[in-house]
Amino acid sequence: MSEVLEYKCPCCGGAIQFDTASQQMKCPYCDNIFDLSTLRSYEEEMAKDAGDNMDWGRPTDEYIDPSIAEGMRVYSCQSCGAQIVSDENTAASSCPFCGNPVVMGGQLSGELKPDLVIPFKLDKNQAKQALLNYYKDKKLLPRTFTNQNHIDEIKGVYIPFWLFDADANAHMRYDASTVRRWSDEDFDYTETSHYLVTRSGRATFSNIPVDGDTKFADDLTESIEPFDYSQAVDFQTAYLSGFFADKFNVPAEECVPRANQRARESVEDFFRSTVSGYSSVVPANSSIRLSNGKVKYALLPVWMLTTRYNGTPYTFAMNGQTGKFVGNLPVDKGLYWKGFAIRFAGIAAAVYALSWLLRLL
Amino acid sequence: MKRKQLLSFITIIALVLLISGNVFAEKIPRVYDSYGSISAQDLSKLNQEADSASAAVGADIIFCLIGSTQGKGVENWTASYCSVQDFSSSVLCLAIDMEQNVYYFYTSGSVSSIIGYSEQTALWNAFMTGNNDAECVSEYISKAYEILAGSNYGGGGTTDHPSRLIDEVDVLTASEEANVLASLDAVSEKRRCDVAVVLVNSTGGRDISAFADDYYDYNGYGYGASGSGIMLVISLGDSSWAISTAGYGITAFNDAAQQYLMDKITPYLSSGDFERGFIKYAETCDELLKMADEGHPYGTNNGGGGGDDDDVVNPAWLGGSLGIGALGSAIWMGGIKSSHKTVSRKRTANNYFAGQPIVDHGNDVFLYSEVSRVRKPRQDNGSRRGHDENEPPSTTHKSSSGRTHGGSQGRF
CATH class of the missing domain: 3.10.310.50 (Diaminopimelate Epimerase; Chain A, domain 1)
Known part of the structure; x- marks a missing residue:
């Protein structure tokens, strides 16, 4: 059985969770707040207690229920003893029976321990409100869509990311030209002047994030960027309490090409912006060398909700630190064409009236 | 023996006379x-x-x-x-x-x-x-x-290109000449179009516009393969001026641009402040060339015309209104629809620059230029269109060399 961590309130023994507002551990039952170091000391002392050895023949750690699919793991809830089945990457979850938050410490220790974490700054109520605000201005949203949302199922998830740092040295070459035209009585002339343009320089990148979990769509996790890494802290499992979390299942090496691609695009865009005054500029050669590369493993906070409408899943995500909300919404075709027709008639009538007025003048 | 000596003597005398005849000929x-x-x-x-x-x-x-x-x-x-x-x-x-x-x-x-x-x-x-x-x-x-x-005549210029400032009347001091020439050369090289000034006392009775055209043609003015340029000729004797343009200069310095240019510098010419007047000339030419390079020569008119008949329901305008309405509505609804899709991959990592990127070295090198031309279609009356109907008018004529020039003239 993997190691499962639960944090109990020193006052009332309830399952204590990380509170986004105070950025400390808070007991939802007695409202007491404890800082992380205090709680850690309490847990260490409590762990020294020896419990009764009442062997009722419970399954051993080596027992593997054949009905459990490959890639799954079984944990035992410390509060109610229920068995929690989750996939092999889950690092934090909640007990489906008693609702207590659980952290699978073994998933995030040793070599798997994240370098840093950005704690949740926004709570569930703020996430739910953000979702409602997101729907508000959407004129083409089917009216029944919001009725079918399970908004309470929105959950806070720590998503594993790889953060890449590097220095980039670039040398760019462009073929540029200017065009001049003139005429005389007999001919139209075109003069094209060709130039060789070169630019060299450097740039430093810090914390380019790449999603390290295949469970979350990359376009969704990139859409909620950026995170403010100045608020990142050293990882402690206590931050995960009350939230869901996964460890990475995509190694850093497989994420390097994506970081490289984004860095390259940025460097090419920057140097291209320094070439001006030409009719056309065509990149001829691009040489970008990266050095001093570093990789960090981080858990970043995201509020997520997946809902279905007409058989199609729609996933929404909110940056748990900044509140940026993204998600694709369905479009009601009837509303679309109705809006099109009204606007078409209005614009056509306005243009025709204006043209008639100009002719009168 | 005596006979031979006599013959020799006569031969020598004849040769002497022949040679001396040539020597003493007129x-x-x-x-x-x-x-x-x-x-x-x-x-x-x-x-x-x-x-x-x-x-x-x-x-x-x-x-x-x-x-x-x-x-x-x-x-x-x-x-x-x-x-x-x-x-x-x-x-x-x-x-x-x-x-x-x-x-x-x-x-x-x-x-x-x-x-x-x-x-x-x-x-x-x-x-x-x-x-x-x-x-x-x-x-x-x-x-x-x-x-x-090939001495100081012409006031400078390279062996390959004539000087862009000719002061035959010596109204400018040496330092004033240097200042004006520097301005003219700078604009000409920057805009790749000769900007030149010629000061004469008189044109010898010739028409000053023809004088300017011929001065331009026969002295090798004109930048690059297109021979583009503008030349301002000033005749101090009768206070007259003429402008001659060629190549790209015909487009950049159209009729309206020439009027604008002379409005700027005529006050200086009238007051005799030639140095400032010619520097203003160089600056204004730079401004006009910049406008032309950006695709909007001086005097470009973007206004459209009105309808071509007085019908209340004009099919052309109706069709156009419907088209604009459809396009406008599609764009409007497209904008609303796009707000429903906020999930997309990031193309760049611009948010992750640590500090500002730095350009250590940049170089822009001119390689070559090429000029192509397309003959204009003839109109029904056999003449050619003088200029693009969308461009400001630029009156042109042929000089004595057969080359096409634009230009104008006046007094100050």
Whole structure:
């Protein structure tokens, strides 16, 4: 059985969770707040207690229920003893029976321990409100869509990311030209002047994030960027309490090409912006060398909700630190064409009236 | 023995006479006066002067004061004199027909490529500065030497390109000339279009626009393969000016642009502040060339016309309104629909620059230019369209060289 961590309130023994507002551990039952170091000391002392050895023949750690699919793991809830089945990457979850938050410490220790974490700054109520605000201005949203949302199922998830740092040295070459035209009585002339343009320089990148979990769509996790890494802290499992979390299942090496691609695009865009005054500029050669590369493993906070409408899943995500909300919404075709027709008639009538007025003048 | 000696003696005498005959034959004068207004003594001195100058420049500098061409005409007479007589293949000759009161410049060989219209004007002007006939000829010879020897005549410029500032009247001091020339050269190189100024005392009775065209053509003005440029000629004697444009200059300095340009500098010319006026000329040309380079020559009119008939329901306008309505509505609804899709991959990592990227080195190198042309379609009346209907008008004409120029003229 993997190691499962639960944090109990020193006052009332309830399952204590990380509170986004105070950025400390808070007991939802007695409202007491404890800082992380205090709680850690309490847990260490409590762990020294020896419990009764009442062997009722419970399954051993080596027992593997054949009905459990490959890639799954079984944990035992410390509060109610229920068995929690989750996939092999889950690092934090909640007990489906008693609702207590659980952290699978073994998933995030040793070599798997994240370098840093950005704690949740926004709570569930703020996430739910953000979702409602997101729907508000959407004129083409089917009216029944919001009725079918399970908004309470929105959950806070720590998503594993790889953060890449590097220095980039670039040398760019462009073929540029200017065009001049003139005429005389007999001919139209075109003069094209060709130039060789070169630019060299450097740039430093810090914390380019790449999603390290295949469970979350990359376009969704990139859409909620950026995170403010100045608020990142050293990882402690206590931050995960009350939230869901996964460890990475995509190694850093497989994420390097994506970081490289984004860095390259940025460097090419920057140097291209320094070439001006030409009719056309065509990149001829691009040489970008990266050095001093570093990789960090981080858990970043995201509020997520997946809902279905007409058989199609729609996933929404909110940056748990900044509140940026993204998600694709369905479009009601009837509303679309109705809006099109009204606007078409209005614009056509306005243009025709204006043209008639100009002719009168 | 005596017979042989006698024959030898006679042979020697004959040879001596033959050689001495050639030696004492009449020397071909470079300064010729059949009219009789130059004294023999002055004529001798002038010939010495012409001989020295000719030897120095490697070409014959000739002056002919003709009493009568005997019906040949000054051109034919001069051509005969310079060709038949024993002169070199490179000849510069000023001939004055006192019977017809005309003067004529004859050139041949390499001199022809050096002596253009402006040089002829300079030579005539120099001739006219003398107080009497002998001094006039002497001034002419000095000026001819100066031009052919490639000395300070022209006020600078490279061997490959004529100077963009010609001050024949010396109204500018040396430092003022340097300032103006620097401005003209800077604009010309930056915009790849010659911007030039010529100051003369008079055009010798010629139309100032024709004078400007010919000065431009025959002195090698024009930038690059297109020969583009603008030249401002100012005649101080009668306070007149003319502009000649060529190549891309015809488009950049259209009729409206020329009016704008002269409105800017005429006050300076009228007040005699030529240095500031010419610097303003360079600055305004830069401004007009910039506008043309950006695709909007001075005076570009983007306004449209009205309807072409008075019907209340005009099918063309109706169709256009419907089209605009459909397009506008599609764009509007597209914007609303796009707000429903906020999930997309990030193309760049611009949010993750640590500090500002730095450009260590940049280089823009001109390689080459190429000019292509397309013949304009003829209109029904056989004429060609003078210019693109969407461009401001630029009146053009053909100069004496056959080249197309734009231009205008006026007084200040």
